[in-house]
Amino acid sequence: xxxxxxxRDFQRLGLVDGNSKIIPNPFDQLSIRDSMNVPPADNSFRFxxxxxxxxxxxxxxxVKRIGDIICAxxxxxxxxxxxxxxxxxxxxxxxxxxxxxxxxxxVNEVHFMGHVSNPYFFMAKAxxxxxxxxxxxxxxxxxxxxxxxxxxxxxxxxxxxxxxxxSIYGENSASHLFTVGDIADMATxxxxxxxxxxxxxxxxRTEFLT
Numbered sequence: 001x002x003x004x005x006x007x008r009d010f011q012r013l014g015l016v017d018g019n020s021k022i023i024p025n026p027f028d029q030l031s032i033r034d035s036m037n038v039p040p041a042d043n044s045f046r047f048x049x050x051x052x053x054x055x056x057x058x059x060x061x062x063v064k065r066i067g068d069i070i071c072a073x074x075x076x077x078x079x080x081x082x083x084x085x086x087x088x089x090x091x092x093x094x095x096x097x098x099x100x101x102x103x104x105x106x107v108n109e110v111h112f113m114g115h116v117s118n119p120y121f122f123m124a125k126a127x128x129x130x131x132x133x134x135x136x137x138x139x140x141x142x143x144x145x146x147x148x149x150x151x152x153x154x155x156x157x158x159x160x161x162x163x164x165x166x167s168i169y170g171e172n173s174a175s176h177l178f179t180v181g182d183i184a185d186m187a188t189x190x191x192x193x194x195x196x197x198x199x200x201x202x203x204x205r206t207e208f209l210t
Contacts, residue, residue: 032147036124040117045086047125052083052194055126055150057119057141058133060091065132065155067093067100068183074104075187080194084109086126088119124148128193134180136161142168151193155180 047053054073058064066087077083087097087110094112101110116122119141123129129145129152136159142152146168154161156177166173175192178185 029147032120032144035118036120036148038118039121042117043121045111045113045122050082052080053086053126054083054190055086055088055122055129055145056131057088057123057129058131059089060087060093060097062093063134064091064093065134065181066097068132068181068186069130070097070100070104070106070110072183072187072190073106073109075184076190076194077109079191083194084111086122087112088114088116088122090115120144120148123150126150128153128190130186130190131155131161132180132186133157133159133161135159139164152176153178153186153189153193155186 054069054076056064056066056069058066060066069085073083073085085106097110098112101107113122123141123145126145127150129141129150131139131142131152131154133155135157138160139154142154142161142164145152146164152165152168153176154165156162157180162173162177165176169176175189178189
């Protein structure tokens, strides 16, 4: 099993015994690090110095709760006015999420990028990657962002994200986890990272990624 949450589920169903081990998903770190410096050929987005970029990567569907991130953005901008959100991915919720950005007054601050050929370029350019899902399998994008040296925040949801965040941040992990659907909690945690009070646990991150 790739994470403790899945292992507990399998144990509860009687599908594995007490000798089972957690083996995280493998990642081609060299390829990711090479790709993070290469702009996609189809990219026309411009990054501006002094602007803070949040990024979410995934299919635009209800379980991902991307609308929560959009709703948190106005509160974050009160403290960090030059914060914008990049949404990488396609899906059935795009029209409703675009409408939500309009209602929140964030039309110019939320950028719907669609499918991109090299998401690692955007992950590396972003200040924080956010995963707001109400459930996940392993949570690959969190590891990929960490490989890109980008901070991550995740909902404390069933699946692998909590394991990943605890492995990356150690004793600081609580500052990078928020309650599913709690927009105020998410905004507070985002501001905490942008304020510079959160740091990687370099020892634990290195152990996790090797």
